[in-house]
Amino acid sequence: MQKPFLTLYCIFTITVALAQPGKRYEIEDADEHFNHHNYMMALPIYKELLKHDKENATIHYKIAECYLNTNINKVEAIKYLEFYAKDPKADPNVWLKLGKAYRLANKIDLSISAFNKFKELEPKKKKIAEREIEICQYAKSLMSNPVNVSFTNLGKDINSEYADYYPWINQNESFLAFTTRRKGLTASKLEVDGYYASDIYTSKVEDGKWVKAENVGTKINSSLDEQVVGLKADGSEMLIYIDHIDKYGDIYSSVKKSGAFSKYVILPEHINEKLEHSASISPDGNTLFFVRGEDRKSQTDIFICRKLPNGNWSEPFRMGNEINTPYNEDFPYLSTDGKTLYFSSEGHNSMGGFDLFKSVWNQEDNTWSKAENLGYPVNTTDDDRSISFTADNRVGYISALRPGGQGDLDIYRIKFNDVDQKLTLYLGNITLGDSLNKPKEYISTILAVNITNNEEYIFAPNPSNGKFVMALPSGTYEILVMSDGYANVKDKLTVTDLGLSIAKENKNYKLLKQQ
Numbered sequence: 436m437q438k439p440f441l442t443l444y445c446i447f448t449i450t451v452a453l454a455q456p457g458k459r460y461e462i463e464d465a466d467e468h469f470n471h472h473n474y475m476m477a478l479p480i481y482k483e484l485l486k487h488d489k490e491n492a493t494i495h496y497k498i499a500e501c502y503l504n505t506n507i508n509k510v511e512a513i514k515y516l517e518f519y520a521k522d523p524k525a526d527p528n529v530w531l532k533l534g535k536a537y538r539l540a541n542k543i544d545l546s547i548s549a550f551n552k553f554k555e556l557e558p559k560k561k562k563i564a565e566r567e568i569e570i571c572q573y574a575k576s577l578m579s580n581p582v583n584v585s586f587t588n589l590g591k592d593i594n595s596e597y598a599d600y601y602p603w604i605n606q607n608e609s610f611l612a613f614t615t616r617r618k619g620l621t622a623s624k625l626e627v628d629g630y631y632a633s634d635i636y637t638s639k640v641e642d643g644k645w646v647k648a649e650n651v652g653t654k655i656n657s658s659l660d661e662q663v664v665g666l667k668a669d670g671s672e673m674l675i676y677i678d679h680i681d682k683y684g685d686i687y688s689s690v691k692k693s694g695a696f697s698k699y700v701i702l703p704e705h706i707n708e709k710l711e712h713s714a715s716i717s718p719d720g721n722t723l724f725f726v727r728g729e730d731r732k733s734q735t736d737i738f739i740c741r742k743l744p745n746g747n748w749s750e751p752f753r754m755g756n757e758i759n760t761p762y763n764e765d766f767p768y769l770s771t772d773g774k775t776l777y778f779s780s781e782g783h784n785s786m787g788g789f790d791l792f793k794s795v796w797n798q799e800d801n802t803w804s805k806a807e808n809l810g811y812p813v814n815t816t817d818d819d820r821s822i823s824f825t826a827d828n829r830v831g832y833i834s835a836l837r838p839g840g841q842g843d844l845d846i847y848r849i850k851f852n853d854v855d856q857k858l859t860l861y862l863g864n865i866t867l868g869d870s871l872n873k874p875k876e877y878i879s880t881i882l883a884v885n886i887t888n889n890e891e892y893i894f895a896p897n898p899s900n901g902k903f904v905m906a907l908p909s910g911t912y913e914i915l916v917m918s919d920g921y922a923n924v925k926d927k928l929t930v931t932d933l934g935l936s937i938a939k940e941n942k943n944y945k946l947l948k949q950q
Contacts, residue, residue, distance in 0.1 A: 462484060464480050465480035468629070469481075469497060469501070471627050471628065472627075472628050473627060473629040474500070474501040475501075475630070476629050477501055478498065478501035478502070478507070481494050481497050482498060485498065492521075492524075492525065493519075495518045495519045496519040496525075496526075499515035499519065499536070500512075500532075502515070503532065503535070503536065506844055509536065509817070510539055510540040512536045513533070513536045513537065516529055516536055520533060527556040527557050528553075528557075530550070530552040530553035531550070531553045531564070531567070533549045534549035534550040534553065535787075538570070538574065538816045539787070539816050539817055541574075541578070543574055543578075546571050547571050550564045550567045550568050550571070551564070570785055570786060573784040573808075574811075574816055576784075577784075577808060577814065578811045581810065581811050581812055582810035582812075583851070584813060584849050584851055585849070585850045585852060586837060586847045586849055587847060587850070588837070588839065588840060588841075588847055589847065589848060590645075591841065592638070592645055592646065592647040592648065593611070593613075593638055593645055593647075593846055594841040594846055595615060595841060595842075595843075596841050596842035596843065597616045597617040597630070597842070597843055598616045598843040599615045599616075599617070599834060599844055599845055600613065600614055600615075600834035601613055601614040601662060601663055601664060601821050602821070602833065602834060602846045603663060603665065603666035603673075603821075603823045604666070604825065605666065605668060605670030606669065606771045606825065606826040607826065607934055607935050608640065608830060608933050608934050609639060609933075610639050610640075610670040611637060611638045611645060611648075611832070612635060612637045612663045612666055612673055613635070614633050614634070614636075614663055615633070615636050615648075616632070616634075616843075617631060617634075618631050619631070621634055621650060621653060621656040621657055621658055622634050622656075624658070632657075633678075634650060634656040635650075635662065635663045635673070636649060636651060637649060637651050640933050640934070643933060645933075651696055654695075654696065654699075655698070657679075659677075659679045660677070660678040660679070661675055661676070662675065662676045662677075664686070664713040664714055665713065665714045665715040665716060665768070667716050667718070668717075668718035668771045668826070669718070670691065671690065671691045672688060672690050672720075674688055674713075675689055676713065683710075684707075684709070684711060685701055685711060686706065686713075686714045686725060688700055688701075688702060702714075702723075702748075705748070705750060706723070706740065706748060706751060709727050709728060709729055709730070710728045710730060711726060712726055712735075713725065713726045713765055713766045713767070713821075715766075715767045715769055721741060722739065722740075723741075724737055724738070724739050724768075724776070724778075725738055725751070725767070726738070726764060726765050726766070734762060735763045736753050736754070736764055737759055739751060739752060754803070757802070757803040757806060758778065758803060759782075760782025760783060761782060762781035762782035762785075763781045764778055764779065764780045764781075764782070765778065765779045765780070765789060765820060766778060766779050766821040766822075768821070768822065768824075773796075774795055774798070775794075775795050775796075776794050776795075776796070777792070777793045777809075778791075778794075778806075779791050779819065779820050779821065783808065785808070786808070786811065786816055787816035787817060788816070788817055788818035789819055789820050790809070791808075791809045791813060791814055791821075791822050791833075792807060792808055792809065793809060813831075813833070817836065820834070821834070822849075826935060827855075827935060827936040828854060829850065829854045829855070829857065829936055830848060830850055830932075831851070832848055832849070833849060835847055855936060856908055857909060857932055857934070857935070857936050857938070858906045858907065858908055858936070858937055858938075859909075859931075859939070860904055860937060860940070861903075861907065861940050861941070861942040862904055862940070863902070863943040863944065864900075864902055864943050864944075865879050865896045865903060865918070865944050865945075865946065866901065866943070866944070866945040866946065867901065867946050868946075868947070868948055876898045877896055877897065877898050877900065877901035878898055878919065879895075879896055879901070879916065879918035879921075879946070880895060880918070881893070881895075881903060881905060881914065881944075882914070882915045882917070883905065883907060883914050883928070884913045884915075885910045885912055886911050886913055887911065892905070892912075905942070907928070907930045908930065909930050909931060909932035910929075910930055911927070911929045912928045912929075913925070916946060920948065920949060921946035921947060921948060921949060922949050923946075924944050926944070
C-alpha cells in the first residue's frame, strides 16, 4: 500500500482467514477489521453479509470504502456508492467519495456532477468541491494531450503479487532499490492492516536485464517497517524511512561499503526535527531535499539544506511557492543535471491525488521555475508518488496500478519516446581470409535486420582496414556479414535498452574464403 509513511504506531501481528462460504459472520467481525484499516480483511466479510442483506445501505458504503482504500479495484466502489447515494438518509459526503471514484474511472463529467451535488448539499464546504472540480478540469486538459511514453512492467523477477513501490535507480540504470510488502525472510507475519511489513529489496542488471530482486539484508530490514525513500545518483547511499514501535517520522542513511549497504545511521536532529518521511541527496552529496510535516495530520512541504565547509548540514529552509502549495508535497528527487527537481504534489495542476511535477533551477536568477506537470499517462487520476530517472532523462521508474500487473502496485519502466533514444555502438574489425594473405581492400557489407519489425540497417566497413562501427537501437537483430569470394557469416545480437543513451561494445567478424 503506497503511503508516505505507515499509519501504525504500534505494530501488531494477526492471524487472519478470508471469508469462507458457509461460515456465519456478524457485522462486528467486519467492523473490527474496518476500524483497524484492514480493508483487505473487511471487504470479503462485508460482501458475504451483503448476500443476506442486499438492501443494507451502510454495508454498501463500507464495501465502497474498502475498495477505495485498497488496490484491488478502486472503480468497483462506484456501484456501491451509487446504491448508498439513493438512501434518503445518506451522508452527503457520499457525493465527494462518488466524485473521486468516478474520476478514478476517468469518468470526468460524472465526477464533476457528483462534486456539484456535494456543493449543493454542503454549501459550507463549497471550497472543497470547487477544488475537486478544478482538478477534474486539469484532468480533462492533460488527458486530451497525452505525452509520448511507453510503459514496461519489470516482471516477476522484480514485482510480486503484493505492493511494490518507491523505485530508485542509479544514474546509469544498473542498480535498483525499492520497497515491497511481500512475504519474506524479515516480513513473515501479517500486520494489523492486512499487509506484510515493508522491506527494502534491490536488483542489478546482468546481461541486459534485471536479475531477481533480493532482500537488502538484516542490517537494514527487520520484522518491522523500512522503506527506501531516496538513492544517490551513483547508488552509493540510500535514504531510508523507518516506522518501528519506538521510532517513526525520521530519515536515516545507509552507505554502501565493500559492495553491501551498512547499518543505517539517523540524519542530524535539526533535519529530523518534526515528521520527515522522504528525502533526496544531490549527485555531488552537497544538497539535501526532504519532506516535513508538523504532525501526521498537517500538510507536508519540501525543505532544502546544504553541506557546510565543515561537513555538517546547514539549517533547513522551506522551499518557495514554485514548489510548495497549500496541499501536500512529497518525494523530491534531484536529477543528475543538478538543476531539475522532480517531486509529487496534491497541489498545482494535479489531475487527481498526488501528481508528478518538475521544476528547474535558474542559477542566474536564483529561482525555481513554475512547477510543470509531467503529463498523462505518466500521471493518472490516482496517486502518483515518486519517480527516478536515468542521467539522460530518457527513462524513468515509477510504481503504478496498470492492466496486466502482478496484483497490486507494480514497478514500471517509462520510456519518454520524444527524447533521443538509446543507440549501442558496436566497434570492430572485419577479417577476410587468414593473416598471411591479407586483401588489398576490405569490400564487405554488414546487414542487420530487426526480427520484430524487419527494419534493416546496412553498414560498410572501412575498405582500407576493415574497421567498422554499427549503431543500433534496442532490439534483437539477425546479422549477415557479406563479401564477394568469402562465405557469409551469420550472427544474432540482442541490443538492450537499459543504461545510458550511448553504449559501446566490441564485435569482430572473420570471413573465410569460399571453397
